[in-house]
Amino acid sequence: MDADRRKEIIATQKPEIPWANEPQMGGYYTQAEFDAVIRTMEECNKPHVGFDANGPIVQEFERQISAWCGAQYAICNNGAGTGLDMAMMALELEPGDEVIVPAINFKAAALSVLGRGGTVVWCEVDERTFQADPEDVERRITDRTRAIYPVHMNGMAAPIDEYLEIAERNPHPTHGPLKVIGDAARSPGAKLHGQRVGSRAWITVFSFHTMKLMTTLGEGGAVVTNDPDAASRMRQIRGFGGDCWGTNYKLTNVQAAVGMVQLERLETMIEERRAVAAERDELLKGIPEITLPYCPEECWHTYYLYTCLVPEEWAGDKRDRLLEIMREEYGVPCVVANPPAYQSSAYLDRNTDHSDLPRSELLGRRIFCVPIHPLMPSSDNEYICAALWETVERVRNE
Ligand SMILES: Cc1ncc(COP(=O)(O)O)c(C=O)c1O
Numbered sequence: 001m002d003a004d005r006r007k008e009i010i011a012t013q014k015p016e017i018p019w020a021n022e023p024q025m026g027g028y029y030t031q032a033e034f035d036a037v038i039r040t041m042e043e044c045n046k047p048h049v050g051f052d053a054n055g056p057i058v059q060e061f062e063r064q065i066s067a068w069c070g071a072q073y074a075i076c077n078n079g080a081g082t083g084l085d086m087a088m089m090a091l092e093l094e095p096g097d098e099v100i101v102p103a104i105n106f107k108a109a110a111l112s113v114l115g116r117g118g119t120v121v122w123c124e125v126d127e128r129t130f131q132a133d134p135e136d137v138e139r140r141i142t143d144r145t146r147a148i149y150p151v152h153m154n155g156m157a158a159p160i161d162e163y164l165e166i167a168e169r170n171p172h173p174t175h176g177p178l179k180v181i182g183d184a185a186r187s188p189g190a191k192l193h194g195q196r197v198g199s200r201a202w203i204t205v206f207s208f209h210t211m212k213l214m215t216t217l218g219e220g221g222a223v224v225t226n227d228p229d230a231a232s233r234m235r236q237i238r239g240f241g242g243d244c245w246g247t248n249y250k251l252t253n254v255q256a257a258v259g260m261v262q263l264e265r266l267e268t269m270i271e272e273r274r275a276v277a278a279e280r281d282e283l284l285k286g287i288p289e290i291t292l293p294y295c296p297e298e299c300w301h302t303y304y305l306y307t308c309l310v311p312e313e314w315a316g317d318k319r320d321r322l323l324e325i326m327r328e329e330y331g332v333p334c335v336v337a338n339p340p341a342y343q344s345s346a347y348l349d350r351n352t353d354h355s356d357l358p359r360s361e362l363l364g365r366r367i368f369c370v371p372i373h374p375l376m377p378s379s380d381n382e383y384i385c386a387a388l389w390e391t392v393e394r395v396r397n398e
Pocket residue numbers: 078079080081082106108109151183185186206207208209220221
């Protein structure tokens with residue numbers, strides 16, 4: 001995109017409604033979701049039916065989720081945060097047990113470890129994919145390690161088979177092979193070697209929060225597993241227990257009805273995101289300084305986020321200056337997703353050892369994500385790219 005074209009786009013194509021850094025509504029609803037809400041409300045609005053969340057509507061959504069991702073069991077719940085808690089409860093951590101968590105991450109996974117009395121052992125991520133670096137994971141295993149807890153970062157599948165191999169190779173002295181638990185809050189529908197995330201790890205956790213790829217009226221999620229014991233335990237935890245402790249983490253019927261429509265439409269919404277990302281890759285081809293998203297051949301990226309890097313020399317202040325110009329002068333906010341999680345949580349900062357993470361510290365000062373959404377029109381995408389390109393030129397010359 002040459003300078004004249006950039007200037008023309010900036011003068012004429014400013015989006016009418018500015019894009020949020022991470023849009024508040026990650027997908028979108030159609031008449032089919034509206035109809036599902038009304039239909040479910042009408043069906044349940046009877047004295048002998050009601051909105052029991054253990055009933056056939058949620059069960060059907062669970063059946064569809066497990067068939068869709070190839071896991072034997074799916075348990076819907078009210079969000080990925082509680083889903084991660086359920087996974088950690090199923091793991092039955094004992095004091096001193098360690099769980100390996102990538103540092104470049106949202107805070108929820110690490111919080112779920114601390115919430116069960118475990119110890120978080122941070123690991124580095126690969127600087128091209130932002131996924132937990134298998135080599136570094138293995139380096140951090142001790143005889144207290146119980147699980148590897150990768151996040152499928154920013155919409156792309158993590159190399160789960162590599163973690164599974166490491167887990168087999170380094171068994172816990174009494175519990176055997178380490179468990180691999182995937183946080184796929186941002187990645188429902190992402191594929192590795194053509195297979196959707198969810199069938200390989202011990203437990204995989206999805207989010208249907210309003211910002212995510214598919215949504216169930218604001219909050220919601222699901223955990224999936226092939227382990228019948230883990231499934232039974234998590235099902236009990238979600239609904240006031242039985243053999244084990246439990247409480248109420250349920251998804252409502254109306255959410256499940258909307259979720260079924262969203263699940264059916266998920267691949268379409270992802271394809272729309274992928275088209276925006278592909279168009280953007282072209283528009284930004286040749287942009288100096290910026291590293292654009294990398295997607296290994298074996299991955300099918302959902303582009304939950306469009307993740308970029310500034311060069312090392314721009315880490316910190318210059319990256320922040322770039323974000324400031326984008327936001328203040330062009331009205332395009334970008335999100336830093338994510339800095340090391342202990343930097344966005346005082347609790348994690350105080351309660352974890354983060355003394356040996358030079359790569360994550362540096363990446364956290366280089367990373368930024370440019371707004372993306374399945375409904376973003378080309379003219380807005382062009383504007384955002386022109387703004388980024390102009391901003392890079394400015395920052396370089398300041
Ligand atoms: C990677 C990751 N894990 C977990 C969560 C928590 O998801 P939820 O909002 O559904 O509890 C999020 C949501 O922001 C996330 O991005």
